[in-house]
Amino acid sequence: MKKNKFTGNILQACFLVFGVAVCMPGLHAQKTSLTLDLSKPGAAVSPMLYGLMTEEINHSYDGGLYAELIRNRIFKDNKTTPEGWSLVKDNAADSAAIKLMATSEEHIPYDERNHAINGALSTCLRLTVEKAAGRVGIANEGYWGIPVKPSTSYRASFYIKGTARTEPPRWPWEPKPTTPPLPEIANNTPGPITVSIESNDGKTVYATGTINLEKSIYWKKYELTLTTAAGVQPTKDARFVISTDRVGLYYFNLVSLFPPTYNNRSNGNRTDLMQMLVDMKPKFLRFPGGNFLEGPLITDAFPWKTTLGPLESRPGHKGSWGYRPSDGMGLLEFLEWTEDMGAEPLLAVYAGYSLSGDHVDAGPLLKPYVDDALEEIEYVMGDTTTYWGAKRAADGHPEPFKLKYIEIGNEDWFDRSNSYDGRFNQFRTAVEAKYPQLICISTIADAQYPQIKVTSGKPPAVLDEHYYRNSWDMWENASQYDTYDRNGPKIFVGEWATREGAPTTNLNAALGDAAWMTGMERNADLIIMSCYAPLFVNVNTGTATAPKAWQWDSDLIGYDALNSYGSPSYYVQKLFNQYLGNKIIPVTAQNIPVQNRPLTKKDSADGITSKTVPTIFYAATINDTTGTIYLKMVNTTAKKQTVKINLTGIEKVSPEATLTVVKGSKPDDTNTITDPVKIVPVTSTIKGIKPAFSRTLDPYSVSIIELKTGK
Numbered sequence: 001m002k003k004n005k006f007t008g009n010i011l012q013a014c015f016l017v018f019g020v021a022v023c024m025p026g027l028h029a030q031k032t033s034l035t036l037d038l039s040k041p042g043a044a045v046s047p048m049l050y051g052l053m054t055e056e057i058n059h060s061y062d063g064g065l066y067a068e069l070i071r072n073r074i075f076k077d078n079k080t081t082p083e084g085w086s087l088v089k090d091n092a093a094d095s096a097a098i099k100l101m102a103t104s105e106e107h108i109p110y111d112e113r114n115h116a117i118n119g120a121l122s123t124c125l126r127l128t129v130e131k132a133a134g135r136v137g138i139a140n141e142g143y144w145g146i147p148v149k150p151s152t153s154y155r156a157s158f159y160i161k162g163t164a165r166t167e168p169p170r171w172p173w174e175p176k177p178t179t180p181p182l183p184e185i186a187n188n189t190p191g192p193i194t195v196s197i198e199s200n201d202g203k204t205v206y207a208t209g210t211i212n213l214e215k216s217i218y219w220k221k222y223e224l225t226l227t228t229a230a231g232v233q234p235t236k237d238a239r240f241v242i243s244t245d246r247v248g249l250y251y252f253n254l255v256s257l258f259p260p261t262y263n264n265r266s267n268g269n270r271t272d273l274m275q276m277l278v279d280m281k282p283k284f285l286r287f288p289g290g291n292f293l294e295g296p297l298i299t300d301a302f303p304w305k306t307t308l309g310p311l312e313s314r315p316g317h318k319g320s321w322g323y324r325p326s327d328g329m330g331l332l333e334f335l336e337w338t339e340d341m342g343a344e345p346l347l348a349v350y351a352g353y354s355l356s357g358d359h360v361d362a363g364p365l366l367k368p369y370v371d372d373a374l375e376e377i378e379y380v381m382g383d384t385t386t387y388w389g390a391k392r393a394a395d396g397h398p399e400p401f402k403l404k405y406i407e408i409g410n411e412d413w414f415d416r417s418n419s420y421d422g423r424f425n426q427f428r429t430a431v432e433a434k435y436p437q438l439i440c441i442s443t444i445a446d447a448q449y450p451q452i453k454v455t456s457g458k459p460p461a462v463l464d465e466h467y468y469r470n471s472w473d474m475w476e477n478a479s480q481y482d483t484y485d486r487n488g489p490k491i492f493v494g495e496w497a498t499r500e501g502a503p504t505t506n507l508n509a510a511l512g513d514a515a516w517m518t519g520m521e522r523n524a525d526l527i528i529m530s531c532y533a534p535l536f537v538n539v540n541t542g543t544a545t546a547p548k549a550w551q552w553d554s555d556l557i558g559y560d561a562l563n564s565y566g567s568p569s570y571y572v573q574k575l576f577n578q579y580l581g582n583k584i585i586p587v588t589a590q591n592i593p594v595q596n597r598p599l600t601k602k603d604s605a606d607g608i609t610s611k612t613v614p615t616i617f618y619a620a621t622i623n624d625t626t627g628t629i630y631l632k633m634v635n636t637t638a639k640k641q642t643v644k645i646n647l648t649g650i651e652k653v654s655p656e657a658t659l660t661v662v663k664g665s666k667p668d669d670t671n672t673i674t675d676p677v678k679i680v681p682v683t684s685t686i687k688g689i690k691p692a693f694s695r696t697l698d699p700y701s702v703s704i705i706e707l708k709t710g711k
């Protein structure tokens with residue numbers, strides 16, 4: 001690998017952009033040039049260079065990719081109030097109420113007992129109708145609205161039972177009810193129950209149907225399809241209502257509503273978001289986290305076993321980002337999502353450290369966690385003769401999933417007890433003993449945390465590095481991998497992003513990302529995998545009944561209940577993967593202009609008085625079968641910059657090339673839910689290409705040139 005030469009920067013002309021001196025080659029300065037050496041094949045580009053990272057954050061699944069539309073479907077999101085639910089009374093003379101039942105597993109009041117469906121569905125919602133002068137029911141507001149689209153069929157299902165009143169105490173010594181006795185009301189519950197998707201004021205019904213509630217004191221699941229008419233205007237200002245016009249006590253649980261899903265999976269994903277991901281052509285999906293893997297406490301780690309099987313057996317769990325995940329997106333759903341994208345799973349297993357700082361010591365105490373991880377791996381890749389492979393087959397996927405990488409934990413550099421060395425080795429030894437073909441990834445990067453890295457046993461084969469930076473930091477560090485030791489572990493950049501813009505990133509962040517990615521691409525023999533994070537954000541700000549949807553600013557893909565859009569960073573990600581060869585082309589750069597970087601507090605403390613960073617970034621790869629060259633160049637400044645491009649070691653190049661550009665007029669230009677395509681790639685044909693040609697880069701732009709050498 002040739003070193004970059006940011007040499008000979010004769011800075012003749014400087015001007016101010018946003019208060020920062022940008023120094024450009026002046027009249028007498030030498031021209032900026034990039035020389036691509038095609039005389040011999042360069043190092044191979046890792047075939048898994050670009051993938052995705054995901055976790056339940058920012059309502060990535062519930063209220064995001066996972067297509068379920070009902071918020072709080074098993075009533076466990078909040079112990080004190082039926083979050084997302086409200087009472088519907090169409091007539092002022094109606095007398096009715098709703099109540100959350102049996103919310104505390106430690107103490108269930110006497111009169112709230114006997115309503116569990118099973119251990120997972122132990123909480124429910126009761127609708128008491130004492131007087132039904134008109135329609136009475138329960139409404140769900142969805143995840144910041146229910147999306148209504150024309151000619152669309154929605155699968156609705158719910159458990160319901162209707163009774164007159166609860167049974168009186170059987171024995172005199174039983175505790176007295178803590179709440180006022182239920183009204184004595186006629187048991188009129190059997191009969192039609194109306195189910196509808198309607199406007200929030202109830203005046204417009206978009207789709208409706210009925211089920212016939214049987215006379216029974218037992219839970220029963222009812223299912224129906226609701227279909228909208230062709231002329232319906234798309235809206236998210238809608239709610240889901242289950243209603244009656246008869247008095248009685250009605251109990252509800254596991255209320256579900258699914259729109260059409262990607263690949264028609266019954267417990268599947270939103271089609272628009274899936275399409276955006278499929279378009280990125282990711283090679284792998286890192287899941288289930290992130291912090292979501294670890295949980296706040298050791299007992300909150302991703303409970304993969306209770307995310308399997310029918311929804312009836314999924315209680316959900318605490319989560320790591322302030323809301324309770326339904327776990328509708330369970331282990332099998334992660335795997336099927338991966339499959340639907342044509343990607344490979346990169347499974348992170350819980351390694352005995354959680355966010356609060358507690359850890360489980362290596363040794364006998366950790367063994368159950370290691371065993372649990374082995375079982376999880378068996379669920380993913382075991383054949384159907386194994387216990388967990390058979391379970392996967394029973395869950396509907398007999399074919400084992402391809403698996404190569406296992407990540408042991410997440411960000412274990414936070415564990416300052418120095419326990420990771422022992423924990424990692426215990427996991428690695430067990431995983432390799434059972435699955436010698438698997439590669440274990442350490443979450444502590446040598447370069448970032450030399451004092452706490454894994455030192456026992458052989459060095460980890462792969463290290464996961466995480467970088468959340470601003471664009472200056474990205475520009476300053478874009479060359480960091482140029483000097484990494486090629487004889488050490490491979491690098492997985494398992495989380496990274498330029499954090500500018502909210503909720504999704506802006507153009508400046510995309511320029512930071514692109515610069516950083518050129519660095520990864522120039523070193524794509526060392527960087528075997530990388531994935532941006534976080535991937536998703538529900539962009540809803542708070543409402544009277546629902547909190548702000550996101551916890552983390554600067555995300556890749558934004559959406560509400562109805563629409564979705566890609567940030568400028570999304571398009572950069574997509575293009576970098578789309579235009580990628582299989583061999584690195586060594587590039588020599590000359591006279592790359594630099595700009596002054598404002599000093600940070602740390603710089604000043606370290607006695608640094610001035611700092612410059614390049615203004616142009618670049619990488620080139622070639623597909624050695626087709627001879628197509630992919631040259632990527634980033635201009636981070638407000639001015640056009642001309643680059644001379646020399647192709648050495650080839651005799652001919654097609655005079656026409658394809659140019660794809662992402663650009664904007666100012667750094668904080670961005671896409672939003674209401675202005676989703678302000679910054680998108682534009683592709684054109686450029687002419688006059690020769691083995692030596694010049695290209696002027698637009699201000700604030702990422703340019704990708706596809707050159708045909710006609711090999």
Ligand code: AHR
Pocket residue numbers: 055057289290291292410411495533534552
């Ligand atoms: O991507 C957001 C969070 O950043 C991840 O959950 C965690 O791994 C990292 O600290």
